[in-house]
Amino acid sequence: MFKLITLQDTIRIPPETFGNPLEKVGKDQVKQKYEGIVDEELGYVIAVTGIEVSPIGKIIPGDGATFHKVNFSLLTFYPLIQEIVEGDVVEIADFGAFVRIGPVDALLHVSQLMDDYISYDEKQGVLLGKESKRKLVTGDQVRARITAVSLGRAGSSGKIGITARQPFLGKLDWLEMDQAKPSEKKPETPKQET
Known part of the structure; x- marks a missing residue:
């Protein structure tokens, strides 16, 4: 069964991407983390379909990146027994x-x-x-x-x-x-x- 699932996470925006559009960099980071994985709860993750990145990020000492909260949706395939x-x-x-x-x-x-x-x-x-x-x-x-x-x-x-x-x-x-x-x-x- 195909599903559209909405999730929240925190992503790392690398310093080399500063200056690029935040939504595009955020989507690339979420795609890299989620697309193609197989998870017991999510099933087979096919694609990231939408994303909202919080413009306010946090800095962690010792890391030059910023960390932003994201809301995003995933298209997944979760096979159900008897389907x-x-x-x-x-x-x-x-x-x-x-x-x-x-x-x-x-x-x-x-x-x-x-x-x-x-x-x-x-x-x-x-x-x-x-x-x-x-x-x-x-x-x-x-x-x-x-x-x-x-x-x-x-x-x-x-x-x-x-x-x-x-x-x-x-x-x-x-x-x-x-x-x-x-x-x-x-x-x-x-x-x-x-």
Whole structure:
């Protein structure tokens, strides 16, 4: 789920940037500190979207910089367990497919792809269902449910697991084909008279 979060912090304005517009220097400092990080509370920080820098700063003895309070907003992506997501397959491996959801790749393990025996064709980069003949390749669009989230610590990017083995999930082309099939009508049972 994408979120817009408003935060407060104190940033250091280096002395070599004195004389430059405070808002621009402040935004550069906030971007440097926050953009691209993965945090357990914030999720994946994508961008700094707005910033207000207090024009009054503090000087700390021994440091030539000034320290200013800032209010800013961040665009983040926080994957939630059970959330339905759509993404593009960016890589196929013998153990599954990596699907790009938002700014991160999630693992769709072969056991979570479909109710079929799946083989991997390394030359073509294809996951193929034995009975259904359905195949998954790089570039396919997939709808899936998030089943596991582990946000990274100390610089790692975290891991996300997804499944497509539930109704209305899977490769979007498969879902369209399933909906286009004529529905099988069950024979009506005669009503009993009482």
